[in-house]
Amino acid sequence: MRSVRFVTFGCKANQYDTQLLRETLRRRGWTENREADLVVINTCTVTAEAGRKARQLIRRIGRETPETRICVTGCLAESEPEVLRELPGVDWVLGNGEAKRPAHFLRQIGEEVDPEELGIPSGITEFAGHTRAFLKIQDGCNKTCAFCIIPKVRGRSRSKSADELEVEVRGLLANGFHEIVLCGIHIGHWGLDLGQNLAFLLRKLVDIDVFDENGSPRPWRLRLSSIEATEVIPSGTGDSVLAVMAEAPDRIAPHLHMPLQSGDDETLVLMNRWYTRKEYLAACDLIRGQLDRPAFTADVLVGFDGETESRFVNTLNAVHEAGFARLHVFPFSPRPGTAAANPRSLSSPAEVRDRRARLSQAASEVELIYRESLNGARETVVLEGWTGLSGRYQRVTVRPEDIEGVPPAMIEVELEVERNDSDETRLIGKPMGVEEALSQ
Numbered sequence: 001m002r003s004v005r006f007v008t009f010g011c012k013a014n015q016y017d018t019q020l021l022r023e024t025l026r027r028r029g030w031t032e033n034r035e036a037d038l039v040v041i042n043t044c045t046v047t048a049e050a051g052r053k054a055r056q057l058i059r060r061i062g063r064e065t066p067e068t069r070i071c072v073t074g075c076l077a078e079s080e081p082e083v084l085r086e087l088p089g090v091d092w093v094l095g096n097g098e099a100k101r102p103a104h105f106l107r108q109i110g111e112e113v114d115p116e117e118l119g120i121p122s123g124i125t126e127f128a129g130h131t132r133a134f135l136k137i138q139d140g141c142n143k144t145c146a147f148c149i150i151p152k153v154r155g156r157s158r159s160k161s162a163d164e165l166e167v168e169v170r171g172l173l174a175n176g177f178h179e180i181v182l183c184g185i186h187i188g189h190w191g192l193d194l195g196q197n198l199a200f201l202l203r204k205l206v207d208i209d210v211f212d213e214n215g216s217p218r219p220w221r222l223r224l225s226s227i228e229a230t231e232v233i234p235s236g237t238g239d240s241v242l243a244v245m246a247e248a249p250d251r252i253a254p255h256l257h258m259p260l261q262s263g264d265d266e267t268l269v270l271m272n273r274w275y276t277r278k279e280y281l282a283a284c285d286l287i288r289g290q291l292d293r294p295a296f297t298a299d300v301l302v303g304f305d306g307e308t309e310s311r312f313v314n315t316l317n318a319v320h321e322a323g324f325a326r327l328h329v330f331p332f333s334p335r336p337g338t339a340a341a342n343p344r345s346l347s348s349p350a351e352v353r354d355r356r357a358r359l360s361q362a363a364s365e366v367e368l369i370y371r372e373s374l375n376g377a378r379e380t381v382v383l384e385g386w387t388g389l390s391g392r393y394q395r396v397t398v399r400p401e402d403i404e405g406v407p408p409a410m411i412e413v414e415l416e417v418e419r420n421d422s423d424e425t426r427l428i429g430k431p432m433g434v435e436e437a438l439s440q
């Protein structure tokens, strides 16, 4: 029996791609094992660090177990195939186009493929080691942000059809998942190539009902992964993601990860982003007007080419104004092959360190304010034991004394902010009644 080990770097889309290959090989009798015959390394190239770690791992496997065959896939395989092919132990370097179609992947690694296998389902049915399933709805991106290599290595947006995705969602729900995270490279571009839009897909998916063996409806929800603020709100007269979220608050988590990148208009232009600080903040206000205390999370880049102290302060202020529930702060590192590969005016490492620290401090402050604003809010929590992740992306604890017997997988609660002697807060979920939670 042949064995495989998967190692995944990077984003949710990459994790989905790995799961697709995992199920492809498992159907053919492969087992998963740490000491495997084949190691598939699904790489990322979004930062220089991600590439360095992947190369380091490949070298280590090649050195320690030279008999292991190595297949490198993913974005690094797309951006530097020649470098990877030279590394010891590497047998295959498969770019994103070659590795993402199961039959193609099998042929590349020397497996015989029966003609009927060409119709192998191109979706996943589970998500190894996770309580939430990541479902990739599209790949690629039609934008050209100056710091980003992704459009070069993933190409333009290609969407999976709404019918295929419905089948995939039903399969994941049947296998017990309570939360499905719709992910991709630029999910707001879903449907552009099909003459549809993301709101259309969401309307189709929120209508899916699943039932347990007693015929009772089983609660479940969708969550959107990263989506641009300008693609949540209505543009023109068409349907919008926000409209569907407002109509189905129990089916779509009120959490939006909307990359900010910078809160300074001049920097946004240099980054080739397409919105102003005012437009981003106006989108937050509009969403807040339609959803109950939505959680906004975001990415911000520090030290981008041309960043001055006053430009940075604009970003710092925008973080306070947006009122994020969580902020991810990344230092800018120029990537070869991008428009910002040759910066002209970089801040010093000490300045970048200082700005990162100030942004992280601001993030802690706004995160606390947001958490405290949730006192009394109704939430659904996907539990793993006595704690779990709420729709608003908060870790919530349920007390054993509030529940009879084993905790359910998903429960509706009212939130209570609890503060300890050291002034740290945590969120307690007071069950609204398991019966009620299950009857959603």
Ligand code: SF4
Pocket: 141, 142, 143, 144, 145, 148, 149, 150, 151, 185, 186
């Ligand atoms: S929107 Fe910009 S940052 Fe996001 S994947 Fe596309 S080019 Fe990269």
